[in-house]
Amino acid sequence: MEATKRFRRDDNVDPTNPDPSIVVHVRNLSPKATEADLLEALSHFGAISYATCMPGKRMALVEFEEVEGARACVVYAQTNQIYVAGQAALFNYSTSKMIQRLGLESENPNHVLILTIYNAQYPINVEVIHQICEPHGTVKRIAILRRTMLQALVEFENAEIAKKAKHAMNGADIYSGCCTLKVEFAKPDHVKVTRNDQDQWDYTMGPPPPGGHGNADYGYMANHDDRYGGNYGRGRGVDGYYGRGRGGYTKEDVGYGRGGGSYGRGRADAGDGPVLMIYGIDQTHWNCDKLFNVLCLYGNCDRIKFMKSKPDTAMAQMGSVRQVYTTIDNLHGAAVFGSKLALRPSKQQVLHDIRDPFDLPDGTPSFRDYSKSRNQRYTTPELTARNRIVKPSNVLHWYNAPVTMTEEKLKELFMDRGAATPQKVTIFPQRSERSSAGVCEFVSAEQALEALAIANHTAVESPVGKAPYIVKLAFAGSRDGKDFRM
Incomplete structure (x- = not known):
């Protein structure tokens, strides 16, 4: 009786063709879906006030703060699938004008x-x-x-x-x-x-x-x-760490990664798809291209989406589940632009195209598809074999530059893009008449990561032809770059 009262519809509304409402009715929902899954799947359409699941009926109601958010969700769902907890769900306006709250x-x-x-x-x-x-x-x-x-x-x-x-x-x-x-x-x-x-x-x-609240035993708080x-x-509200809530605060005290810590690969609830959640993303410093410039080092990055309702959060669809965990293992906790990145697998299986993404502070779109980008580095076995998986360090390996590249020109490349200037530049002896390579050293790993995000894939004029050179960057495991294949 209580549930009927809570979800009672407006008797003056045609249930087969409801008018736009801030409340969206979700059907064909996974029985395991939670309110958190709904927030993760739908919050980029607009801020959500309330969500409640009816597991026995495989339905849910989602109340947006503005009708524009509900409309964006329903319109998108008419021609695209929206996955909630790994299962495609169905969406339409609810006949309810709001969701009645219960209890307190x-x-x-x-x-x-x-x-x-x-x-x-x-x-x-x-x-x-x-x-x-x-x-x-x-x-x-x-x-x-x-x-x-x-x-x-x-x-x-x-x-x-x-x-x-x-x-x-x-x-x-x-x-x-x-x-x-x-x-x-x-x-x-x-x-x-x-x-x-x-x-x-x-x-x-x-x-x-000091030492806690009252007389309780708080020894477990070490975890x-x-x-x-x-x-x-x-x-800033979350200072780049929201969602360590969302993905769980990683308990780094007890280890992180494949076996220990809270992202154990065997966890059924950790996410088993190719979508990655990235927290600690300040939109005043980042855009889709900069994030791609970093993620492409650890796998094929097909799509990137920034969250409108969570300005410190982005999502990326990688080429495989393995590439998701490779990225997490190497980038989680990395300092960049005054914040620390936190990464975790998403429960979503795919990032869908967004017809009209909102603009980021720099005027670029908040969603981009890189699936056909020529800057992907893992599309063939041959390309994959050239990469070395290295965590952020203060030394960058640069390659695919014109043979005329000099120390001053490389420093200008970073300066022109607004990145920090490397302290030291080394040019390798030329092994090819077509391109040059080397390493450059920065003050810190944070500064190098920022420079890579800003300047990776910079186009440089060719001294011999019309097509420009796309200078590529990656982290070098050693100062001489001997561990890196070109």
Whole structure:
């Protein structure tokens, strides 16, 4: 009865041909799909206010903040498939004008949020909740509710801070593959705290004692990545680390990669498709071409999409699942443009074409298809054999340059593109009459990574013909570049 009331449609609307609405009805949904999967698949159409799944009916309702977001989703789905949790779903406007909230949830903006934690495989207490919320603004009070569902009420200083925190954390995983957050505005305008312990805390009464909150045992927190708090920046909301929520905060303390850590390749929930999530992407510094310039070193990068509702997040479709993990192994945690990259596999199986992508700050489109790019480096066995998989270092290998390339000309190439100038340039003895190669050394690996993103695949005039040379860059494993094949 409660579910019928919640999803009651407007009796004055034709259910076979509903008018545009901010609420979208999703059908043919995977029984395993969650609200987090819906957010991941649909948020690039527009900001999402609320989502709720009906697993038994294989349906869901998604409420966008603006009708334009709902319209973009429905129109796109008419001629394209949208995958949610790896399965193509069907989309149309709902006959409902809004989704009725249940319990303590509210559609009205408030300075109090309610966090519902799904699949809580690790202990959750006020310290964990404070660590993930405090980076977005001052937290006043927290109360954890341990009822039929694990929930937490979090009181911020004002509604604007709460809204920013909601947008950043909704759909995120506190730990990779588990402890998924559903974040909504709450009905109460005050969080009642009667004592300070692991389930509730009043931060207006002073900071917690050193070493934790109350007398609880917090030894397990060693497995919780302290970057959830330490490397955020309040001014930017997520400082490039949203989605370490979304992909899970990687628990680097206990190892990362193939066997240890939270991206173990055997995990069924880690994503088994060729799509990659990239966090820590500041759109003022990045665009699709710059990201392609970096990702192409580790595999074929077919499509890139920046997220409108999550400005620190991008997605890329690689050539294979193996290339996804190769990219993660080499780029996760890399410092660039004042932030750190965080990468994880996506549950999506494909990035679909976007007819009208929004523009990035530099005026370039937020989606591009590189599947036919001549700058791909893994399209044939011969090309693949020429590459060396190397993590970012302060030395770049440059090749496919004109034979007339000099140290000064190479430095000018970086300067003209707005990149840092290398400290040292080495030109290899010529093994070909058609091109030249060498290495260049930068102050740091971060500076070299930025230079590669900006200047890779720069066209240089040919001294002999009409077609320009496309100068290619890659990381060199040694200063002399002897480990790199051309």
